[in-house]
Amino acid sequence: MSTDAPAKPEIGEINKYNFRTETKGIFKAKKGVNREVVNQISDIKGEPDWMREFRLRSLEIFESKPMPKWGGAIDINFQDIYYYLKPTASQGKTWDDVPQEIKDTFDKLGIPEAEKKFLAGVKAQFESEVVYGSLEEELAKKGVIFTDTDTAVREHPELLREYFGTVIPPEDNKFAALNSAVWSGGSFIYVPKGVTIDFPLQAYFRINAESMGQFERTLILVDEGANVHYVEGCTAPMYTTESLHSAVVEVVVKRNARCRYTTIQNWANNIYNLVTKRAYAYGDATMEWVDGNLGSKLTMKYPAVHMMEPGARGEILSIAFASAGQHQDAGAKLVHEAPNTTGQIISKSISNKGGRSSYRGLVSVMPGATNAKNNVVCDALILDSESRSDTYPYIEISEQDVQIGHEASVSRIGEEQMFYLLSRGLTEQEASTMIVNGFIEPLVKELPMEYAIEMNRLIQLQMEGSVG
Amino acid sequence: MTHVLKIEDLHVAVGDKEILRGVNLTINHGETHALMGPNGSGKSTLGLAIMGHPGYEVTGGAITLDGRDVLAMEPDERARAGIFMAFQRPMAIPGVKMADFLRHATTNVRRPERKEGEELIPMREFRKELKEKMEHLRMDSEFARRYVNDGFSGGEMKRAEILQLAMLQPKFAVLDETDSGLDADAVRLASESIADIGHQKMGLLIITHHDKLLEHNPPDFTHVMLGGRLVETGGKELADELHRHGYDRIRKAYPEAEAANQEMLAEESAAV
Ligand SMILES: Nc1ncnc2c1ncn2[C@@H]1O[C@H](COP(=O)(O)OP(=O)(O)OP(=O)(O)O)[C@@H](O)[C@H]1O
Ligand SMILES: [Mg+2]
Numbered sequence: 080m081s082t083d084a085p086a087k088p089e090i091g092e093i094n095k096y097n098f099r100t101e102t103k104g105i106f107k108a109k110k111g112v113n114r115e116v117v118n119q120i121s122d123i124k125g126e127p128d129w130m131r132e133f134r135l136r137s138l139e140i141f142e143s144k145p146m147p148k149w150g151g152a153i154d155i156n157f158q159d160i161y162y163y164l165k166p167t168a169s170q171g172k173t174w175d176d177v178p179q180e181i182k183d184t185f186d187k188l189g190i191p192e193a194e195k196k197f198l199a200g201v202k203a204q205f206e207s208e209v210v211y212g213s214l215e216e217e218l219a220k221k222g223v224i225f226t227d228t229d230t231a232v233r234e235h236p237e238l239l240r241e242y243f244g245t246v247i248p249p250e251d252n253k254f255a256a257l258n259s260a261v262w263s264g265g266s267f268i269y270v271p272k273g274v275t276i277d278f279p280l281q282a283y284f285r286i287n288a289e290s291m292g293q294f295e296r297t298l299i300l301v302d303e304g305a306n307v308h309y310v311e312g313c314t315a316p317m318y319t320t321e322s323l324h325s326a327v328v329e330v331v332v333k334r335n336a337r338c339r340y341t342t343i344q345n346w347a348n349n350i351y352n353l354v355t356k357r358a359y360a361y362g363d364a365t366m367e368w369v370d371g372n373l374g375s376k377l378t379m380k381y382p383a384v385h386m387m388e389p390g391a392r393g394e395i396l397s398i399a400f401a402s403a404g405q406h407q408d409a410g411a412k413l414v415h416e417a418p419n420t421t422g423q424i425i426s427k428s429i430s431n432k433g434g435r436s437s438y439r440g441l442v443s444v445m446p447g448a449t450n451a452k453n454n455v456v457c458d459a460l461i462l463d464s465e466s467r468s469d470t471y472p473y474i475e476i477s478e479q480d481v482q483i484g485h486e487a488s489v490s491r492i493g494e495e496q497m498f499y500l501l502s503r504g505l506t507e508q509e510a511s512t513m514i515v516n517g518f519i520e521p522l523v524k525e526l527p528m529e530y531a532i533e534m535n536r537l538i539q540l541q542m543e544g545s546v547g
Numbered sequence: 548m549t550h551v552l553k554i555e556d557l558h559v560a561v562g563d564k565e566i567l568r569g570v571n572l573t574i575n576h577g578e579t580h581a582l583m584g585p586n587g588s589g590k591s592t593l594g595l596a597i598m599g600h601p602g603y604e605v606t607g608g609a610i611t612l613d614g615r616d617v618l619a620m621e622p623d624e625r626a627r628a629g630i631f632m633a634f635q636r637p638m639a640i641p642g643v644k645m646a647d648f649l650r651h652a653t654t655n656v657r658r659p660e661r662k663e664g665e666e667l668i669p670m671r672e673f674r675k676e677l678k679e680k681m682e683h684l685r686m687d688s689e690f691a692r693r694y695v696n697d698g699f700s701g702g703e704m705k706r707a708e709i710l711q712l713a714m715l716q717p718k719f720a721v722l723d724e725t726d727s728g729l730d731a732d733a734v735r736l737a738s739e740s741i742a743d744i745g746h747q748k749m750g751l752l753i754i755t756h757h758d759k760l761l762e763h764n765p766p767d768f769t770h771v772m773l774g775g776r777l778v779e780t781g782g783k784e785l786a787d788e789l790h791r792h793g794y795d796r797i798r799k800a801y802p803e804a805e806a807a808n809q810e811m812l813a814e815e816s817a818a819v
Pocket of ligand 2 (some may be wrong): 590591635723
């Protein structure tokens with residue numbers, strides 16, 4: 080193994096996901112999912128009984144639930160997937176403890192660079208468990224907890240028992256049930272009352288074992304008046320066999336608190352990305368989901384905000400890019416459960432080279448949620464005649480006194496715009512990439528700088544060979 | 548060697564509507580040509596055909612630049628070969644910042660051999676140059692961060708076109724009513740800037756209905772278009788005459804071209 084210092088990776092290098100580092104898995108559970116496998120996972124993790132019971136109960140629910148009837152075509156053999164793989168014997172405490180082969184992978188992902196820079200909260204998930212992470216003292220001093228969820232089960236049982244599985248119970252849907260049975264890794268964040276974290280907490284992770292499900296579980300608790308921005312970005316290496324990613328993310332935003340959760344995901348073309356994300360926002364709290372989906376074979380993801388008490392706000396910004404062989408069924412869900420709540424959805428989708436993107440959104444105003452305001456804008460850009468875009472907006476309103484807006488547009492790159500850029504010397508490829516980046520710019524400018532750059536580069540990669 | 552843009556017996560149609568009916572024009576580098584003519588006579592069409600707009604089909608004739616076949620080039624190749632057009636109605640590109648757009652454009656035009664994905668002009672160098680040019684045009688530096696033509700006022704749009712002319716430094720430029728929609732001060736500023744950037748430094752084809760621009764950029768030749776043909780060519784005095792007296796004399800002198808012009812206008816209003 081080389082001991083040379085690695086070339087300084089640029090953040091953009093994260094995009095080059097078609098490399099793969101050999102993994103010496105220390106333990107792999109058997110393929111398939113059943114009581115034995117679930118018990119084994121719980122044994123290895125040394126979990127308390129309540130979690131083992133939660134997993135086993137979830138397994139029963141998973142087995143009894145039908146596949147979702149909407150969204151995209153799902154062709155998964157659940158018994159042909161590894162549900163658990165433990166890459167190292169124990170969790171890395173410092174950078175020196177992290178095995179070289181994992182460091183090599185991180186180098187390619189730009190992790191050491193991020194580490195050098197301060198990104199205190201970088202939690203890198205390798206395979207299905209967090210192997211390396213460091214918390215900046217500053218966070219600890221403020222009483223912030225930022226750890227992997229496995230550790231949280233051991234070290235913060237009172238918080239976990241109170242909130243885990245309450246925002247998204249296993250009964251919610253088949254994939255949430257599966258995650259609940261076999262989950263591993265993911266982040267746990269607790270931000271105490273009144274604490275503001277003024278830099279984004281970040282997590283990087285990637286899948287790196289063939290046919291290996293990734294079932295991370297994230298729980299974020301933002302106490303009254305607190306403020307946090309959590310960013311997850313991930314890339315996956317290219318594989319030929321089917322692969323499943325099914326995460327569950329639960330967020331609780333207490334009164335006057337604020338949480339923004341940003342995701343940029345770029346999955347390999349063979350991955351099913353079926354994720355359940357939901358937040359509860361209490362009185363005058365704000366929850367924002369910023370969600371960028373690229374790659375995968377099929378993504379089904381509809382981040383949700385339930386506005387539980389008066390004055391709560393929910394905002395969802397969604398970008399989806401569907402290219403050859405990809406179906407992005409992405410959208411959002413806003414549920415007004417109390418008066419004077421405000422919700423907004425802005426969705427932008429791009430379909431290219433025969434890709435298909437669908438916007439699927441639900442806006443629901445429950446009885447008693449008077450004076451609810453909600454606005455939905457979804458714009459689709461279709462780059463060629465083989466590609467497709469659909470919109471499925473669902474609206475359920477049980478109150479009179481509400482303001483609901485919905486705008487949708489579908490466009491193609493205009494000949495005049497294209498000609499204008501070409502007449503200035505841009506190639507067709509550059510011009511269309513520029514128009515596409517311009518189309519999503521209103522959302523991209525909401526991203527932290529390095530993610531905005533990454534997003535633009537990802538778009539550039541997706542656009543390669545798309546014209547001519 | 549001086550560069551030459553040569554247009555020979557050019558015929559252009561939009562759909563099955565014939566617009567240009569045999570245009571001949573030779574522009575040498577350093578010369579200024581005024582192109583005048585009533586509304587709908589085909590002036591913009593000539594510019595768009597030179598630039599290679601896909602909606603304007605060349606049905607006959609030739610365009611060459613120093614003997615190279617311009618009609619065989621894509622619009623971006625024409626730009627890189629040194630042809631430019633300031634548009635009468637520039638397009639908005641929402642979400643694309645002026646600075647990013649200009650950096651790509653400037654890089655490609657200055658380095659015609661550049662392969663896609665290769666480095667752009669260094670940011671610092673580019674910013675410095677852009678800043679200087681914008682100050683020269685008395686444009687606010689904030690302008691570089693705005694989205695291309697998106698929500699620009701008429702005047703801002705025209706100034707942005709002049710800024711592009713300044714950055715791209717083409718060999719030949721068609722300026723299509725770059726003085727329209729501007730207030731009196733802005734017309735003077737635009738006229739001076741164009742003189743500064745292009746007069747005698749490029750081959751200019753100036754399409755205009757006003758006299759200010761030509762005062763600052765006295766034309767070596769004035770051409771009058773009617774019914775899709777250049778019916779008359781003269782010097783600066785022809786432009787002065789048309790500004791003073793309009794097109795009555797021309798319309799009477801060339802009844803066939805006048806009939807063609809009327810026909811195009813009639814089709815236009817029938818289409819609406
Ligand atoms: N894209 C188009 N589709 C249909 N007709 C067109 C198109 N472009 C030009 N024409 C027609 O061709 C004729 C010449 O138009 P052009 O814009 O070249 O005139 P112009 O001389 O530039 O006029 P103006 O002084 O008003 O700008 C007009 O009748 C116009 O309607
Ligand atoms: Mg015109």
